[in-house]
Amino acid sequence: MSEPEPEHPYRMTISLNVLNHLGLNLYSSIPAVLGEAVANSYDADASRVDITINSEAGTITISDDGTGMDKDDINKKYLWIGYRRRENEPESTPKYHRDVMGRKGIGKLSLFSIAKVVEIHTVKATEDEKTKEMKIEKNGFRMDVDKIKLAMVPQTKEADSQPKEGDHNSEAKEANHQEANYHPDPIPIDQTVVKGTTIKLSSLKYTSIYETSLRRRLARRFTVIGEEKHFSVYVNGSPITLEDRGYFKKLEYLWYYGPATYESKCAKLKKSFPRSGDIGYENYSVTGWIGSVENSGELREDKENLNKVLVLARGKIVEEDMLDQFSEGGVYSKYLVAELDADFIDLTSKEDITTTSRQRIFEDDPRYQALRNWLWGELKEIQSKWTELRRETGEQKALESDTVKAWFGQLSKDNQSYAKKMFGKINAEAIGSDEKIRELFKYGVIAFQSLAYREKITELENLHPNDLEAFSKLFSELDEIEGVLYRQIVEERLRVIDALEKKVGKNDLEKVIQKHLFDHLWLLDASWERATDAEPVMEKRMKTAFAAIDAKLTKAERASRLDIKYKVSSGKHIIVELKRAERPLHNYEITKQVQKYNAAIEKLLEKAAKDSGTTPEPFEIVVVIGKSLVEWPESRKQDVAALKAYNARIVEYLQLIRGAQSGYKEYFDKKSKASEMLTLIKKLEEE
Secondary structure, eight states: OOOOOOOHHHHHHHHHHHIIIIIITTTTSHHHHHHHHHHHHHHTSSSSEEEEEEEETTTEEEEEOOOOOOHHHHHIIIIBBTHHHHHHHHHTTTOOOOBBBOOOOOGGGGGTTTEEEEEEEEEEEEEOTTOOOOEEEEEEEEHHHHHHHHHHHHOOOOOGGGEHHHHHHOHHHHHHHHHEEOOOOOOOTTOOOEEEEEEEEEESSSSSOOHHHHHHHHHHHHOOOOGGGEEEEEEETTOOOGGGGGGGGEEEEEEOOOSSOSSOOOTTEEEEEEEOOOOOSOOOOOOEEEEEESGGGEEEEETOOOOOEEEEETTEEESSOGGGGGGGOOOOGGGGEEEEGGGGOOOSSSOOOOOOOOSSSSSTSHHHHHHHHHHHHHHHHHHHHHHHHHHHHHHHHHHHHHHHHHHHHOOOOHHHHHHHHHHHHHHHHHOHHHHHHHHHHHHHHHHHHHHHTTTOOOGGGGOOOOOHHHHHHHHHOTTHHHHHHHHHHHHHHHHHHHHHHHHHHHHHHHHHHHHHHHHOGGGTTTGGGTTTTOOOHHHHHHHHHHHHHHTTTTHHHHHEEEEEEEEETTTTTEEEEEEEOOOOOOOOHHHHHHHHHHHHHHHOOOOHHHHTTTTOOOOEEEEEESSOOEEEEOTHHHHHHHHTTEEEEEEEEHHHHHHHHHHHHHHHHHHHHHHHOOOOOHHHHOO
């Protein structure tokens, strides 16, 4: 006769559906999961938490010196999924009188997001009511995800027929919704645990754990870590400090709500401003700070974007980024980082409005709406002040360059006033690093000087410093200065024109045009200066279309062609076909081919526009010929008009060469004036 099965000391009641949604898939990052464990330690009145990462063993251990758990605590609280501590126990802790962070009773399941096996070792000391002696109870148990899943599946079949992971039979589906009892395995208590609770995670789902990153991200998830709060957290023996959050050493300006707690931590701080945290709703208020950095690039580190407004309640993060709630296009917002403590978001007496993972807040709640409206008002105030401050420091920053300082010194007082405004605008509206700002100052000096030549300095007001294309467009209109900004391009342009001058003979004509024209489409149209190759999909489609057209050409038509090229310039698709210089061509031949190109391109661009939900992009077909058409000059006017209807035009080789020579004659004439600007830009670049 078999002996009765011994009673299990521990029991967890859970469904597979709950395990999947609130455990295995609740979090996606190690800091978020360990943050839940740290919060539990805080609620257990711990004064110290140690997180130990053993990469060789593949384990993470979290130990605290809190109150620990006895068997009743384990079964009736810890293993009771959904146990609501705030409804069943005092809201504040007995020793440090802390406002309890836990609320939903599911945080412990998050451990299974990163580990398959969780071991708990816990020691609790309680005072005997009668004898007043301290009673020590030690417990240890292990939870295994695979065993929990197995406990969730109906045990009516042989083990080898149990539903495997991923099965969708009716029993497996039913098991997802049925509750079942899972009994963690009792294990001997780790004798090194003399107080509090130790959690050991093994069979980790992550192979790479970076201590520096973990320390920084844990520091940012809490505002209660530190000796002054009687709550210290250590990672591999080293304490997490305020400096680990990494914000304060970067801040240039600070707006703070409540006590000026962080000013002394901000080594680069230039100015700080006290603000009211009253959100204008039921006497609720915010504490914390909003800060701005000098360069927006400082908010990007280790692939993490710090350009966020974090919202915390009871010292723990509840909203990862409130800044993304606003369609804010202002430049200033790219320089912001903030921590706002809003305890009214997590009031026990009010409805719980945090999401299951406690990383977002339900947006329809009036508390959240009031916070959002208050924050929007603060952002607008900060935008105004920040812009003013950045404009004030623009001149100082620009004149750090000796070349700019020397240039500024030789300006008239009126022009210095305009230059100061320009420097301020660049510093207040540009986004980027110091190098980017210095580059924009350089462009500003060039733009200022070129406008001064034209007596149009007031046009600086219309230029946005972050829009380099605006500067480029301006320079392209100021032909006497074009060589300054793009001197490398222009020097190459001069060499191309010089080559055309030397090789205008018929024997060299085709070779020169084929190479130079395709490499330098600006010879055909000045606006095509920066033509680029098309994106691969469209390039492939165009080649397929050209091949289909070529297949239908006659032998004579194919012989008349030299080459064909497809490029894109400023959103315009360009098809250029070169005809052999010596071949006589008729107008009907050209029209026939152009019609085919037109139909093919229109079809491709319409399809691309439909796929992307946009309007078809423009295109142009250019046919370059060596001789006038046989029917010219009699039908030239009519032929040009007919081709225009198909977005096409004809250019003659010699006409092309003469046009390039003529078009740049004025540039050659003004070369000496441009050399003055070349000297200035050279000094700026050397510096």
